[in-house]
Amino acid sequence: MTSRGTWAAAVLTLFPEMFPGPLGLSLAGKAMERGRWSLKTVDIRSFATDAHRTVDDTPFGGGPGMVLKPDVVDAALRAETTPGPRIYLSPRGRVVDQRRIRELVEGPGAVLLCGRFEGLDQRVIEEHALEELSLGDFVLSGGEPAAIAILDACVRLLPGTVGAPETLIEESFEAGLLEYPHYTRPQVWRGRAVPEVLLSGNHAKIKAWRQAAAEAATKGRRPDLWDRYQARTAARQNSNGTERATGPLAGAIEEEV
CATH class of the missing domain: 3.40.1280.10 (SPOUT methyltransferase, trefoil knot domain)
Structure with missing residues (x-):
């Protein structure tokens, strides 16, 4: 602002x-x-x-x-x-x-x-x-x-409007992707369990799962956004000379989303 x-x-x-x-x-x-x-x-x-x-x-x-x-x-x-x-x-x-x-x-x-x-x-x-x-x-x-x-x-983006500003960072579209799925208590509801990785306490694995879930949702639901995301990622690769890391659970999550 x-x-x-x-x-x-x-x-x-x-x-x-x-x-x-x-x-x-x-x-x-x-x-x-x-x-x-x-x-x-x-x-x-x-x-x-x-x-x-x-x-x-x-x-x-x-x-x-x-x-x-x-x-x-x-x-x-x-x-x-x-x-x-x-x-x-x-x-x-x-x-x-x-x-x-x-x-x-x-x-x-x-x-x-x-x-x-x-x-x-x-x-x-x-x-x-x-x-x-x-x-x-x-x-x-x-x-x-x-x-x-x-x-x-x-x-909602003005400073002080949202109590926890960090919640704005991982929202849909902020990184060019749709947001990953969310879960809360109870742990099992109508026979559907929360993904185990979210209960692991392993923040690196949770971050990778969420990234892969966001990519899978974007690819499946918004191919226009996915194409732009891939183009930006490719441009960063070319400028940095590095390869983009892919979430280890991307294949499994793509089947779910």
Whole structure:
């Protein structure tokens, strides 16, 4: 996080009552109470100038749905002074990943613009050089749930939000892999036993098992991540002139995951 102090977020939306929502609870809510971050909501409709507070209009060229008006959204963006990148939540955007989340946290904050209807007039996107981000290859009713998800991902990385910071290191995506499986008491549940290696007390073997389990899960469930992980590993091998160690239980775990 920047040395300026509180990480600031502003959300431009047609539905400010959706916030803080879950962001006001649990870790994010406690972090807000402690001043780790702040959340400002801006009602886009308040920048409409006609008697009906119109924020949308029919698209040029025809077609279904409505489009957010450029003059209204432009006025909202120009009035907003929260520092940081300006992000438009859109299914057309680049899929956000953990690396981008970490980049956002390292800055002073972010302004998130929530799309609605068929989207936003392209000229506003170009005028304000908005960064378009998406949660994935699916469509939501609006950008608000995506904004909540992105802010939650950011806030939990702020210093002091998570009680044990080391828990953030081994999470999914942090090392380019999905996270390994977790187990807790009872040791045997419905005939399923915890893997013996986790009961061994041998930290080196446990670490190797977890690495192999993470690799197996990533290879089986997210081949896109696995390919990128292998490419980065190969690049490190070439630069270091060393061979990558493979977990001794990788073959057995790959059958389980």
